[in-house]
Amino acid sequence: MQLYNNLSAKERAELIEQAGKERLTISFYKYAKIGNTEIFRNHMFLAWDELEVLGRIYVAKEGINAQLSVPAENFEAFKKHLDTISFLENVRLNIAIEHDNFAFLKLKVKVRDKIVADGLNDDTFDVTNKGVHVNAEKFNELIEDPNTVLVDMRNHYESEIGHFKNAITPDVDTFRESLDLIEEDLREHKEDKKLVMYCTGGIRCEKASAYYKHKGFKNVFQLEGGIINYVRQVEAEGLENKFLGKNFVFDQRRSERISDDVIANCHQCGKPADMHTNCANEACHLLFIQCDECKEKMENCCSTNCMEINRLPYEEQKALRKGQGNSNDIFKKGRADHLPYKKDLRNIFETLNTSK
Numbered sequence: 001m002q003l004y005n006n007l008s009a010k011e012r013a014e015l016i017e018q019a020g021k022e023r024l025t026i027s028f029y030k031y032a033k034i035g036n037t038e039i040f041r042n043h044m045f046l047a048w049d050e051l052e053v054l055g056r057i058y059v060a061k062e063g064i065n066a067q068l069s070v071p072a073e074n075f076e077a078f079k080k081h082l083d084t085i086s087f088l089e090n091v092r093l094n095i096a097i098e099h100d101n102f103a104f105l106k107l108k109v110k111v112r113d114k115i116v117a118d119g120l121n122d123d124t125f126d127v128t129n130k131g132v133h134v135n136a137e138k139f140n141e142l143i144e145d146p147n148t149v150l151v152d153m154r155n156h157y158e159s160e161i162g163h164f165k166n167a168i169t170p171d172v173d174t175f176r177e178s179l180d181l182i183e184e185d186l187r188e189h190k191e192d193k194k195l196v197m198y199c200t201g202g203i204r205c206e207k208a209s210a211y212y213k214h215k216g217f218k219n220v221f222q223l224e225g226g227i228i229n230y231v232r233q234v235e236a237e238g239l240e241n242k243f244l245g246k247n248f249v250f251d252q253r254r255s256e257r258i259s260d261d262v263i264a265n266c267h268q269c270g271k272p273a274d275m276h277t278n279c280a281n282e283a284c285h286l287l288f289i290q291c292d293e294c295k296e297k298m299e300n301c302c303s304t305n306c307m308e309i310n311r312l313p314y315e316e317q318k319a320l321r322k323g324q325g326n327s328n329d330i331f332k333k334g335r336a337d338h339l340p341y342k343k344d345l346r347n348i349f350e351t352l353n354t355s356k
């Protein structure tokens with residue numbers, strides 16, 4: 001019995017290509033008590049491997065968080081299998097707007113402490129006491145309410161390329177930082193304002209809404225199924241789309257275009273741009289926004305220094321990296337000092353007290 005994928009990314013890509021199957025990109029999550037995470041993990045891996053599922057799935061005692069792709073022809077079987085697991089019966093599947101057969105190259109099912117690294121100690125509050133879930137139509141109504149404070153629960157590199165009109169987009173690297181910032185700034189409004197929040201697929205808001213209720217906020221709402229589900233509903237029901245730009249996603253596609261607005265700028269020249277680049281230097285891998293011209297001029301790198309290193313023969317690069325840890329350890333997202341147009345850390349709440 002094989003419980004892990006041992007093929008390289010390249011071999012996988014070739015297999016996907018050969019199979020020539022249309023794949024659907026899907027994400028879902030569920031908070032549930034899972035007793036033996038190891039057994040559950042193995043069970044899921046075996047079933048999904050057979051259905052040719054690829055993706056990144058986290059299993060923890062608190063539930064499951066999955067981002068994956070499945071051949072369209074196996075979708076029904078995949079759903080059927082989910083329905084055999086009591087807490088996953090009829091779980092909401094967020095189906096991506098744009099599909100890419102190479103969004104994921106491997107099936108990885110990992111046991112973790114948490115399904116989202118939230119930095120919270122759950123014993124202090126009840127995660128099941130969450131906010132009111134709203135659909136796209138209700139959400140559109142709510143965010144026009146002058147008494148609403150709309151908060152983007154994602155990180156800076158996500159909201160930078162796309163967010164809802166009038167949303168507060170905390171300039172943070174982690175979910176935990178966001179929670180504190182928002183609470184601090186809305187301290188005086190726990191009872192009178194409507195706190196409306198959203199994230200990519202809804203999972204972060206599940207925790208955040210329960211956290212804010214625990215902290216004394218009286219009117220907490222969350223966008224059900226996040227941006228992904230919102231866009232689906234907007235299309236299906238002909239609603240007005242209030243999301244500007246692109247939705248950042250955590251697979252090879254990096255983002256999905258939702259509206260034609262380009263709301264970000266190239267971190268190198270400042271021109272409007274909203275394409276993320278991973279610096280080509282293996283020892284850097286900085287994720288930053290780069291326009292096409294800079295991409296060409298800088299050879300996919302974030303700096304001239306990285307460009308020079310990237311030009312060296314591979315063996316020489318490897319020797320340089322020795323003792324510096326691998327690139328994953330230093331993977332960082334758009335915070336490098338040498339990118340002059342990166343927006344400054346500023347008080348994102350400045351406008352809040354004056355406008356609302």
Ligand SMILES: [Zn+2]
Nearest residue numbers: 266269291294
């Ligand atoms: Zn540029």
Ligand SMILES: [Zn+2]
Nearest residue numbers: 279284302306
């Ligand atoms: Zn670099």
